[in-house]
Amino acid sequence: MSGLSWKKKISLALEDGTVLRGMSAGVSGTVTGEFVFNTAMSGYEEVLTDPSYAGQIVTMTSPMIGNTGITREDAESTGVHLSGFVAREIVALPSNHRSRLSLPDYFQERGVVAASGIDTRLLTLRLRDRGVLRGILTTEEHDPVALRKAANEILPISEVDLVGRVASRERMTLFPEGPSSLRVVLIDYGAKASIARFLLGLGIGVTVVPPRTTARQILDDSPDGVILSNGPGDPASLDSEVETIRGLVGRLPLFGICLGHQLLARAVGARTFKLPFGHHGINHPVLDLRDGRVLITSQNHNYAVDPRSLPAGAIRTFESLYDHSLEGLWFREARIYSVQFHPESAPGPHDARSVFSSFHSILLGEDP
Ligand SMILES: NC(=O)CC[C@H](N)C(=O)O
Numbered sequence: 001m002s003g004l005s006w007k008k009k010i011s012l013a014l015e016d017g018t019v020l021r022g023m024s025a026g027v028s029g030t031v032t033g034e035f036v037f038n039t040a041m042s043g044y045e046e047v048l049t050d051p052s053y054a055g056q057i058v059t060m061t062s063p064m065i066g067n068t069g070i071t072r073e074d075a076e077s078t079g080v081h082l083s084g085f086v087a088r089e090i091v092a093l094p095s096n097h098r099s100r101l102s103l104p105d106y107f108q109e110r111g112v113v114a115a116s117g118i119d120t121r122l123l124t125l126r127l128r129d130r131g132v133l134r135g136i137l138t139t140e141e142h143d144p145v146a147l148r149k150a151a152n153e154i155l156p157i158s159e160v161d162l163v164g165r166v167a168s169r170e171r172m173t174l175f176p177e178g179p180s181s182l183r184v185v186l187i188d189y190g191a192k193a194s195i196a197r198f199l200l201g202l203g204i205g206v207t208v209v210p211p212r213t214t215a216r217q218i219l220d221d222s223p224d225g226v227i228l229s230n231g232p233g234d235p236a237s238l239d240s241e242v243e244t245i246r247g248l249v250g251r252l253p254l255f256g257i258c259l260g261h262q263l264l265a266r267a268v269g270a271r272t273f274k275l276p277f278g279h280h281g282i283n284h285p286v287l288d289l290r291d292g293r294v295l296i297t298s299q300n301h302n303y304a305v306d307p308r309s310l311p312a313g314a315i316r317t318f319e320s321l322y323d324h325s326l327e328g329l330w331f332r333e334a335r336i337y338s339v340q341f342h343p344e345s346a347p348g349p350h351d352a353r354s355v356f357s358s359f360h361s362i363l364l365g366e367d368p
Pocket of ligand 1: 052229230231232233234235257258259260300301302303304
């Protein structure tokens with residue numbers, strides 16, 4: 001608990017005028033972003049290190065966070081990318097043989113502004129009823145009038161280059177342990193580490209490239225397929241990324257995960273739209289529209305593909321059982337496969353891991 005002042009007040013304000021108070025569990029400072037709520041009961045280390053949360057302040061609905069500490073082995077990237085973190089109670093004393101560090105000490109180490117003691121039930125109901133809201137989290141300002149004004153001056157997430165902030169800047173090839181005959185290019189918009197880990201586990205080599213790599217450069221590299229990663233922000237604002245994908249469509253198998261799925265859909269002419277409060281959690285049921293199976297999946301998105309805008313040839317593969325939004329696509333002719341949920345399941349149940357095997361089949365020229 002070193003460096004932590006549980007006595008320090010923290011204020012939270014939303015653009016709708018809501019003001020809440022709590023105690024700081026992280027560093028002092030002011031952060032702004034879009035508030036979202038996450039319903040996962042475990043896996044906060046993966047949530048903290050998932051680059052897709054850049055620009056967002058994440059509220060955990062589970063009432064006690066921090067019990068299992070920080071293991072460092074469960075990180076999905078090398079840093080914390082979300083803007084701020086909120087929970088009902090943040091625990092400073094972990095109880096877990098894998099823990100290396102308490103959560104408050106990790107916040108100090110990583111410079112995270114975090115709030116404990118917030119009425120997260122009220123906050124979540126507000127976000128559920130009014131939709132995702134911009135807001136501020138601060139240890140420096142407590143006057144409600146000033147807080148409300150600041151919350152209303154925050155730039156919408158669609159106007160911030162979040163992919164540029166978290167994506168990899170260098171090309172790098174990872175080799176699986178055993179012999180491998182397949183290699184894919186992973187376009188990294190802020191990829192979770194588990195995606196490459198999974199592919200390597202299937203014996204597939206992975207060349208990670210920055211998003212600004214051109215379609216020509218990727219084709220000249222002659223991979224067996226291309227994977228479009230998860231990532232932060234609004235897919236509708238990523239025109240140059242979509243342009244690159246357009247240059248790959250029909251040329252080699254493509255596989256999109258979350259943001260990658262949304263960008264792929266845009267590349268073939270579909271539209272994306274913002275969901276009222278998104279899907280963030282590890283208990284999201286999706287229906288496999290091909291065989292009626294239900295998978296419990298890990299999800300983290302605020303946007304979705306509009307099924308009415310899909311071009312001819314699109315096969316809808318998965319649908320959310322919460323709001324019936326589109327969760328997966330397959331284009332047989334063009335060999336494009338994509339899912340809105342997270343098959344790497346980190347954190348989350350493992351039902352959807354078979355999606356990687358489906359992509360493996362596509363690489364081998366079979367149907368998923
Ligand atoms: N996890 C992701 O890839 C998120 C995709 C996108 N930023 C969204 O919020 O919908």
